[in-house]
Amino acid sequence: MDTENREHIHAVVVGSGFGGSVAAFRLAEAGRSVVVLERGRAYPPGSFPRTPAEMSRNFWDPKAGIYGMFDVLNFRKLQAVTGSGLGGGSLLYAGVLLRKDEKWFVDEEPLPGGGYEDWPVTRADLEKHYDAVEKMLAPTPMPFDRPGYSETPKTIAMRDAARRMGAEWSLPPLGITFSAKPGLPPEPGTRIAEVEYKNLHGAVRRSCRMCGECNIGCNDGAKNSLDHTYLSAAKAKGAEIRTSSEVVRIAPRARGGYEVDYLVHDPDAGPAAFKHSKQLSCDVLVLGAGTFGTVGLLLRNRANFPGLSRALGTRFSGNGDVLGFMLRATEGGPRTLAASQGPVITSSIRFPDGLDGVAGQRGGYVQDAGFPLFVDWLVEGSRVSKLGARAARFVGDALAGSLSLSRSPHSGARLSSLLGCGLLSDTSMPLLAMGRERPEGRLSLRRGELDLRWRHESSRDYFTLAGARMRAIAESDGAEYRDNPMGRGGRVVTVHPLGGAPMAVTEHAGVCDPHGQVFGFPGLYIADGSVMPGSVGPNPSLTIAALADRLCDRMLETSRPASGQARARAEKAPPRPSTTSGLRFREKMVGTYALGGTRSQAFTLRLSVEIPDLDAFLADPKHRADVSGWVDCSTLGGRQVVQGTLELLTRHATPVGARMYYRLNTVGRDGEPRVILGCKDVQRRSAWGLWRDTTRMWVRVYRGTLGTVDYVHTRHRTARVRVRVRDLPRMVRTFQAFGPRRSRTIRRFLGFFAAQLLGVARQVPNDPDPDSPAFRLVRINAPWRKRR
Structure with a gap:
């Protein structure tokens, strides 16, 4: 299809589940033009099938001419049930909205079949996004033993069993409305007050009647499914929602952006119906069609995406269902x-x-x-x-x-x-x-x-x-x-299929980065359960939505809608390949954190180092790189996000030798800002000595932020961390270059690293910079080095 005949939209969102609906709302809220393509139809309250005749056709199989809500897939070792309709899986989920346990965001946990389960995000990364999603979906526990609702016998039975077993029992937050409006007492079957963005169905919703029909579609509209929440809000902000629209082809455009072809189903016409084909083009493409939908779409269109990660299809799980x-x-x-x-x-x-x-x-x-x-x-x-x-x-x-x-x-x-x-x-x-x-x-x-x-x-x-x-x-x-x-x-049998397009730090381990952008394809994002690198543990809906909300922060920062004139110029101009080359790698250091006297505790730093432009990095005397990741220390409140810079083997702070300076912002247990300063002091030694110097680091933690803290007079804590030998192979595997001539980029960086170490070995002198805060840290730490 000629590109000129395609309707152009800033963002196309494929699917309307927990990822796609969040992306549609965030993009529309930011003023972007958005089209949501959903293969299923809309289900207003009262339209969910109940009779045997209706239920017999409430399954998804277009080849047989049925376009219902339940999509049942059978594989050799697994049967999966997923949703098809406006709102995706929220139409048939039970409403449970639990956060993933903080310690279950595992870090390179070995798998028996080889490889690792590795979450490149942490609970701390997602906290504010969990909050944002909960604000929209308004989860609340069932009003157990409250006026208007009785103590349900099955709930009592679970509570009694948990007490006898000594297990942790709770009433989980449910995305269900039990009262007319927040703050009012719960009352079954009462009319729910209209929200400010209005409901896209234009239908009356009533509070939960305790009828046990959440999984076959709530005909009262009591469940806060995505069509009543995110999608209604997105439509109010200008998003266009097209149902019965199944995407069959996606491909990059030569001058940036993506092409999208989709079929328009006619649910009333049967299997022999002619399906109309339509085309769109867009600057940003968000895939939120669920694990099977997104992975299947990428696999069928893989020829259109040369260089797509070989990790596509891997790390599938059923969330332990x-x-x-x-x-x-x-x-x-x-x-x-x-x-x-x-x-x-x-x-x-x-x-x-x-x-x-x-x-x-x-x-x-x-x-x-x-x-x-x-x-x-x-x-x-x-x-x-x-x-x-x-x-x-x-x-x-x-x-x-x-x-x-x-x-x-x-x-x-x-x-x-x-x-x-x-x-x-x-x-x-x-x-x-x-x-x-x-x-x-x-x-x-x-x-x-x-x-x-x-x-x-x-x-x-x-x-x-x-x-x-x-x-x-x-x-x-x-x-x-x-x-x-x-x-x-x-x-x-699973209702929570996950994985297949896992997120990771590098394209060797995953299909997309920790923000959901597909490696090698700017503007292509994945926002559904397929990005999970492993099981969530609890019901995954809330975590999928929180990751999508986080994705949108990065997407809105990096993508700007082009004006009509700019787009026309881009169409006429030949494509210009990027000339910027860079690389990223990951480093993990573990050690102990001194609390005074003989007391100490574990201290772990896991950092992603990114050099966006290698030429600028090599020309910079301080050789600065961007750093992000997390620190894990109980005194700081567990895992906390860190962000800052690394000066890699700078040779201006000592007469002889080189140093690596880490300057990182984080927060403490009390929510107040902290600064982490780290230094690796590389001196002329034996080969083993150079290895030890480049893998061991002294760290100090200060109150305050970079640029404001007084490093000399502010109280601090001390840690000593190192790169373990067993972590080195994993670190090497994380090296990833981007831009043109990737192998040459890696060689140039390794050549720089080797040359710097060789200069240290030959005792080539250099000038110190006594005004550097990091140099002051090294001077303070000089007695430690002598004790080695």
Whole structure:
């Protein structure tokens, strides 16, 4: 298609789930022109299918002419259920919005099959974005034991089991509205007050009626799904939303930006319907079509993206999802669970991980799972033998009555006997487990269709633990436990597919950087669960949305909408390749942090070093590079984000030798700013001495910020850290060049590094800079070096 015939938009967002909807709103809020392309249709309150005829077509399979909400994918070892419709997975999720545990953002955790699970972001990186998403989705725990709502039996059963087991129980925050407006007491079925940005459906919403229908679509509109929140807000800010629009082709444009081709479905026309094809072009393309949608789209269009990371398709996981059932609960008699009463999920039990200090454990959560009322009838009706016996008795009694053989004309007892007591459905409940499964699946194409290769034997310990935890909960409540019958033979059922386009520091380990931008393709972002480098642990929806919000901060900083005249000039001008070359690498240092006397604690620095322009770096006498990452120290409040600069092997601060200066801003436990100053003092020594000098660093932590702190008179703490030998191979693998002639960029940098060390070895003199704060730090630290 000729580019001139394409409609041009600043940003196209593919998909309307927890990533795409956040991106659409943030872009529209910033005044950018935005089009959201969603393959499914819109579902206003009251439109979700309920009858058997409607439910039979409520699945997604365009080849068969059905365009419903449930997209069920079957692979050899896994079955996945995802959503298709305006709002994506939020249409059928249970509303749980939990933050990822701080210690579960693992750092290069080895995987049994090779490689590492490595999160390039931290909880500290996401905190403000979690806050922003929660402000929009307004999560609140179920109003347990509050006026207007009763204590749901399944919630009590989970609480009692957790107490008996000594486990951590909670009422998780739910994206569900229980009252007319914030601050008012909860009241089932009351009309919800309209928000300032108006609802895009223009339909009345009512508060939760405790009907257990969250997972099949809330016809009351009580669930704060994305169509009622982010997408309505995006539309109010000017975003255009196109439903029944399935993207089939994406490609970079020669002069920047991207082309997008999509099909327009007609859900009422059946499989033989002609599908209209339309085209767009854009400056920014955000892929938020979910794990299978985004990865499948990139795989099918890989030929259009030369140089796309080989990590595409890797690090797939099902977030450790396991389904089980507790049956026939007893407590001195049948114990009512009433699974169809309340929201689908009301409570959560957290189990610790080895990262929390409990050796040999893989962390996870177990939650109660409700279902709609009609499932109770299906459960009782499925017991064919007992239903047949009751029906035979009823027919016999009715025949006796018609022949006047019965003494009483009343039939109530006979009808009651026909229906049965409903004991099985009343005392049974599903259980959902999720947690830190290892991400070792790989998605690929097979005959043009997605295929999953996943041998999750490496996570057998996790799955065994998950099953044991659910069994313990069931037995604690006097119930029998049954595994999911569909899980036999090692098969897993997941509603939380993650990975396939993992984020990482380098393109060798991931498809996109920690801000979601695809390596090598400026303006192409991924904002959905496919960017996860491993399992989230709890329900992943909130973390996906928080990462998308963080992505938008970087995207809005780096992308500016071009004016019509500028775009026209760009179309006429030949493409100009970038001439700037740079590189980035990652460094990890561990050591101890002195607290006075003999007391000390662990101190870890993990830093990403980026040189955006190697020529400028080499010409700069101080050889400055940008640094970001985190510091982990309990005195500082755990992991904290750091950002600053590194002067790499500068030779102006001492008569002989060279030094590396680290100047980093961070915050302390109290939220007040801190400065981390570090120095590696490289002197003429043996080869081993040079290695020790370049890998060991003295660090001081001051109160204040760079440029304002008084380094001489301000109180400080001291740490000593080093690069461990076992971390060196990982560090080497993180080296990544960008720009033209990447291999030459790496060679030039390594040549510079070697030349600087050689100059130190030959004792080439240089002039000190006594006014440098970092030099002052070295002078203060001189006695330490002598004690070596």
